[in-house]
Amino acid sequence: MSAATEVKAEAKAGSEKARIARAAGLVSAMTLVSRVLGLVREVVFAALIGAGYHSDAFRIGFRIPNLLRDLFAEGALSAAFVPTYARVQKDAGRESAFALANRVLTVLAALLGVLVVVGVVFAWPIVSTLAPGFDDESGKAALTVLLTRIMMPFLLLVSFAAVAMGMLNAEERFGIPALSPALFNLVAIVWAGVLWAWGLRLEQVVIGWAVGTLLGGLAQFLIQVPSLRRLGWRFRLDWAPRDPGLLQVARLMAPATVGLAAVQVNIFISSRYASEQSSAVSWLDYAFRLLYLPIGLFGVALGTIATAGLARRAAEGDMDGLRNTLRQSLSMLAFLTVPATIGLMALGVPVVRLLYERGRFTPADTQGTAAALLVYSFGLVGYTGVKILAPAFYALGRPRVPLLASVSAVATNIVILSLFHSRMGFRAIAAGTALGSLVNSGLLLALFQARVGGLLGHGLVRPVARMVAAAAVMGGSAWLAASGLEHLVGTHGLRAQVVTGLVPVSAGVLLYLLLTRALGVAEADVLWRMVRQRIRRGR
Numbered sequence: 001m002s003a004a005t006e007v008k009a010e011a012k013a014g015s016e017k018a019r020i021a022r023a024a025g026l027v028s029a030m031t032l033v034s035r036v037l038g039l040v041r042e043v044v045f046a047a048l049i050g051a052g053y054h055s056d057a058f059r060i061g062f063r064i065p066n067l068l069r070d071l072f073a074e075g076a077l078s079a080a081f082v083p084t085y086a087r088v089q090k091d092a093g094r095e096s097a098f099a100l101a102n103r104v105l106t107v108l109a110a111l112l113g114v115l116v117v118v119g120v121v122f123a124w125p126i127v128s129t130l131a132p133g134f135d136d137e138s139g140k141a142a143l144t145v146l147l148t149r150i151m152m153p154f155l156l157l158v159s160f161a162a163v164a165m166g167m168l169n170a171e172e173r174f175g176i177p178a179l180s181p182a183l184f185n186l187v188a189i190v191w192a193g194v195l196w197a198w199g200l201r202l203e204q205v206v207i208g209w210a211v212g213t214l215l216g217g218l219a220q221f222l223i224q225v226p227s228l229r230r231l232g233w234r235f236r237l238d239w240a241p242r243d244p245g246l247l248q249v250a251r252l253m254a255p256a257t258v259g260l261a262a263v264q265v266n267i268f269i270s271s272r273y274a275s276e277q278s279s280a281v282s283w284l285d286y287a288f289r290l291l292y293l294p295i296g297l298f299g300v301a302l303g304t305i306a307t308a309g310l311a312r313r314a315a316e317g318d319m320d321g322l323r324n325t326l327r328q329s330l331s332m333l334a335f336l337t338v339p340a341t342i343g344l345m346a347l348g349v350p351v352v353r354l355l356y357e358r359g360r361f362t363p364a365d366t367q368g369t370a371a372a373l374l375v376y377s378f379g380l381v382g383y384t385g386v387k388i389l390a391p392a393f394y395a396l397g398r399p400r401v402p403l404l405a406s407v408s409a410v411a412t413n414i415v416i417l418s419l420f421h422s423r424m425g426f427r428a429i430a431a432g433t434a435l436g437s438l439v440n441s442g443l444l445l446a447l448f449q450a451r452v453g454g455l456l457g458h459g460l461v462r463p464v465a466r467m468v469a470a471a472a473v474m475g476g477s478a479w480l481a482a483s484g485l486e487h488l489v490g491t492h493g494l495r496a497q498v499v500t501g502l503v504p505v506s507a508g509v510l511l512y513l514l515l516t517r518a519l520g521v522a523e524a525d526v527l528w529r530m531v532r533q534r535i536r537r538g539r
Contacts, residue, residue: 030178035293037185039355042289044192045209047359051282051369054206056275057140059285060131061147062213063271064123065155067264068115069162077104077159078166079394079402080252083311085170088245090315094232100245101167102238105160107246110239112156119152130268133275143203150210157217164224167233170311176227183223184216191215252399266413266436270429273421279368280426286356286365287372287430294340295383306388314395322392323454329388331460335523337384338467339512342475344377347504350482353491354501372430379434385441392448401451405443409436463521470515478508 049055081104089097119126123145127134134141165177191212195205240246274280306329313322344351348370357366390402416432424431449455482504489496516524 030175030182033179034182034185037182037189038289039293041185041188041192042286043355043358044189046286046356046361046365048192048196048205049202049209050360050362051279051286051365052360053137053140053278054143054202055282056131056279057134057144058147058206058209059281060127060134060271060275061144061210062151062154063267064119064126064130064148065116065152067267068112068119068155069158076253076257077108077249078162079391079399080249081163081166082170082391083314083395084245084249084252085167086311087315089170090312096245097167097170098233099238100243100249101163101233102236103240103243103246104249105163105235106237106239107241108159108163109156112159116152116155119155120149123148123152130271131275131281132272133277137278143206147206147210150207151213154214154217157214157221161217161221161224164221164228168224168227171231173227173231176224180220180223184220187216187219188212252394252397254399265410266433269414269417270433273417273429274426277426279365280429283365283368284372284426284429286352286369287376290351290355290369290373291344291376291380291383294337294344294380295387306391310392310395314397319452320454322395323452326388326392326448327455327460330385330455331463332523333384333388334381334464335467335516335521337381338464339471339474339508341377341380342471343478343505343508344380345374346475346479347482347501347508348373348377350486350491350497350501350504354497357497368426371427375427375430376434378431379437382434382437382439382441386437386444389441389444389448393444396452398451401447402444405440405447408443409440412436412439463523466519466521467516470512470519470521473515474508474512477511478504481507 045055049058085097085100088100124141127141127144127148131141131144134144161180165180168174168177188209192209195208195212200208270284271281274284306325309325310322313319313325349366352370352373353363353366356369357363386402386405390405393399393401413432413436416435417428420428420431445455482500485500485503489499491497491500513524513527517528
């Protein structure tokens with residue numbers, strides 16, 4: 001390769017990295033609003049309902065339509081729909097892509113409508129199977145059944161929202177889809193204020209929260225409709241089960257659904273074990289909600305952008321571009337998630353205390369949630385990595401690879417739970433989930449390198465090693481700072497919680513950025529340039 005060619009290749013790689021960073025910045029900003037509101041929603045929920053009997057019942061009741069959503073709609077559908085929509089748009093134009101979307105929506109309305117009815121009618125045996133431990137507490141299973149029946153239509157609403165999101169992402173309109181979950185959270189927060197003002201009993205508050213969940217799901221879909229209409233889309237019922245595009249979506253969804261079914265089996269097994277210990281369902285859920293902040297900010301943002309880019313490059317047959325997009329996305333992902341992993345391990349207790357410990361959420365709940373968060377954090381890189389690696393195989397038309405990886409993750413979880421649940425309790429559930437996610441992403445990475453190649457090398461391994469070193473120094477420093485501040489100001493009261501929670505986190509972020517820049521990590525320079533450009537624009 002000549003010097004001129006190498007310069008052009010480096011310039012192209014730098015341009016691609018900057019494009020990914022800019023797009024990820026936009027989606028991350030929109031997602032940040034949603035995740036912050038999601039945390040506020042969880043804080044309000046914790047204060048109003050706590051982490052015991054009623055919280056456990058709500059979370060299992062909501063988990064049932066959520067399992068179906070991930071299994072048949074949002075997860076599998078998004079993975080299959082976006083590349084198919086992009087290919088139809090490229091080959092036949094936007095109107096044909098809109099027609100495909102209408103056929104998908106029509107089929108979804110019919111099939112998921114039946115699932116909703118089945119879920120309502122058979123709610124009792126479903127709850128007994130998912131959470132058998134609830135039978136040991138009087139009335140807990142009955143309350144869970146009622147909440148399940150109220151929230152089953154959420155499956156339809158959020159599935160329509162997922163199709164709208166896929167259309168906009170395929171059109172490379174990332175802002176509104178990333179912001180739409182924020183409306184769901186905002187509706188829940190406002191509705192919680194209404195419930196509190198009415199002075200309802202605790203059981204009535206939980207039932208009211210279930211109704212608010214439906215209102216939030218409806219808002220999440222409706223906020224995306226104006227953007228689609230501006231593009232020219234109009235919904236029309238279109239039952240065409242033999243449409244080639246629809247059949248292609250179905251073909252891609254079939255193995256994707258089986259792969260996601262493996263993930264849902266993980267959740268199903270974990271729920272059964274967690275239901276045996278009072279408050280464990282809530283502690284695990286509160287912890288994973290905290291973990292979902294970096295997953296949503298980094299994994300979902302980069303995964304959303306990478307999915308569209310990977311689908312486009314695969315459709316064009318640009319394998320070098322596909323490898324480059326995937327490599328740059330993974331590098332940026334590591335830059336963001338490695339420090340988040342170590343930070344959550346070091347500062348779990350002060351962060352949980354700051355966010356949740358008020359109202360009906362007790363100090364014992366803080367310790368239980370922080371313990372789950374510590375173990376969950378080991379799998380953060382795995383959770384987020386799958387969101388980028390799996391779409392690469394779907395874009396290449398190899399959906400069986402993510403299926404194999406998902407099944408391996410389930411097997412890992414089952415082994416961990418079988419061996420360690422009797423000794424570790426709910427911590428074994430978090431450990432099985434975390435290790436399963438690492439196995440999942442590790443297999444995807446290894447198989448991509450083996451079958452496609454061009455992913456691993458000094459361009460990825462060395463920068464990640466520097467990120468790990470910087471994050472380790474940051475984590476130790478943040479832990480020492482938090483411990484010292486606890487001795488100075490204590491842990492009780494909002495002032496002490498803010499000081500011991502926010503100060504070490506803020507200092508840790510700044511230290512990590514300085515260390516990675518000093519170590520020559522390219523992503524730190526990209527981020528630094530973006531910040532300087534925004535400051536100049538502000539001036």
